[in-house]
Amino acid sequence: MDELKIVPMEARHLDALAELERVCFSSPWTRAGLAAELQNPGAVFAVAELGGEVAGYAGMNCVLDECYVDNVAVFPKHRRKGIARALMERLTAAALARDASFVSLEARVSNTGAVALYEGLGFREAGRRPGFYSNPKEDALILTKYLKQQ
DSSP, X not given: OOOEEXXXXXXXXXXXXXXXXXXXXXXXXXXXXXXXXXXXXXXXXXXXXXXXEEEEEEEEEEETTEEEEEEEEEOXXXXXXXXXXXXHHHHHHHHHHTTOSEEEEEEETTOHHHHHHHHHTTOEXXXXXXEEETTTTEXXXXXXXXXXXO
16 A cells, blocks of 8 residues: 655645646645645645655645634545545644644534544534525534633
């Protein structure tokens, strides 16, 4: 089996990540939007490489002691290999290194696989955003992992 590597997002990843966005999301980020995150000091974007190719990525933005996950995506042929888990563990480690109080994200209510993954990583439901997603219209669960005692 090829070795999984989690590396910081670089310009060399942008074409593959823009394609991954188109494959995974009804409202994908553009290549330019992803490129802008390379210049954002509050951004933490990590790429999963498997056998030398981009398998997935995850990114978050941190402001003060709060971190918010923007996206987690894995190419369909690489799903169910622990890639999303490894990416989320890397983001959580980065949040801890920044002395963040929590990491938070939204997930489609119907995305039971993702919700189960996040709950398995210690995220808990903190609320719901009615009608947050479009194409199709759907509520989002707000899932948060507290890194410090509340």
